[in-house]
Amino acid sequence: MSIRAKGISWRAGKRQILDRVSLEAEPGRVLGLIGPNGSGKTSLLRILAGLRRPDAGQVEVDGEDLRALGRRRLARRIAFVEQHGATNADLRVCDVVKLGRFPHRSPFSGWTGADEAAVADALARTGLTDRRFDRWQNLSGGERQRVHIARALAQTPSELILDEPTNHLDVHHQIGLLQLVAGLDVTCIVSLHDLNHAALFCDRVVVLSRGRVVASGPPAETLTETLLREVFAVDARVATSPHHGRPHIHFLPFAKGEIET
Numbered sequence: 001m002s003i004r005a006k007g008i009s010w011r012a013g014k015r016q017i018l019d020r021v022s023l024e025a026e027p028g029r030v031l032g033l034i035g036p037n038g039s040g041k042t043s044l045l046r047i048l049a050g051l052r053r054p055d056a057g058q059v060e061v062d063g064e065d066l067r068a069l070g071r072r073r074l075a076r077r078i079a080f081v082e083q084h085g086a087t088n089a090d091l092r093v094c095d096v097v098k099l100g101r102f103p104h105r106s107p108f109s110g111w112t113g114a115d116e117a118a119v120a121d122a123l124a125r126t127g128l129t130d131r132r133f134d135r136w137q138n139l140s141g142g143e144r145q146r147v148h149i150a151r152a153l154a155q156t157p158s159e160l161i162l163d164e165p166t167n168h169l170d171v172h173h174q175i176g177l178l179q180l181v182a183g184l185d186v187t188c189i190v191s192l193h194d195l196n197h198a199a200l201f202c203d204r205v206v207v208l209s210r211g212r213v214v215a216s217g218p219p220a221e222t223l224t225e226t227l228l229r230e231v232f233a234v235d236a237r238v239a240t241s242p243h244h245g246r247p248h249i250h251f252l253p254f255a256k257g258e259i260e261t
């Protein structure tokens, strides 16, 4: 097991945000984290990435307690792409991506060929090679998102945690990014709102509702019409796509007076 969370609970003030959440991410596979707005996905990902301590439970990386890993080892192995990642505006694209190499460097080592290769590879994989000298502040929201992902790839992590990485991306880049992630030999945990993307690219999904895991397993077994109705409050028909063999969800319009916002 690459990342395992056991009985994670976390409160914010008096509110129980996560309630005894357990999950396992298998090496080299993509685990999708799905759930309605406010169900606790970002809170959980921050705990899995070691950025927040749970009130109860523990996270293990290859069987070792995350807290015992130490900041440097953690930074070398786990890359986290946050939903609203901030970056110093006065940098070029390649400089931002180079930041991904920081955990691998020591005060005595200069910039190495391995660093250069990792950055070049990350830029190429995210389609940013031609944009590498552009200034960060001139990029669109989707381009910035891709740069953050390139920075995470340059980190050459063994675990990659992505919080709604397809936000801001056009459909070409959404599909491209998820295909890229699915093709990496890296353990990925990715939160997604697009359930069809989760069905298409994730090996397994974990469904959160009000801070609890209410279902988990392969998309075909998990994304049922009943679950979609009970957890996401939508009426849908799920069919196996004749085009890619994965489940495809056909969402149906709400009946009059049924919509709740």
Ligand SMILES: Nc1ncnc2c1ncn2[C@@H]1O[C@H](COP(=O)(O)OP(=O)(O)OP(=O)(O)O)[C@@H](O)[C@H]1O
Binding pocket: 012, 013, 017, 035, 036, 037, 038, 039, 040, 041, 042, 043, 044
């Ligand atoms: N630091 C905090 N203090 C207080 N409440 C918080 C804090 N962080 C998260 N919450 C609350 O916890 C709940 C879960 O938030 P979280 O961002 O984890 O959900 P999410 O599933 O990622 O939502 P979305 O799909 O809308 O991004 C929300 O109601 C949020 O307001």
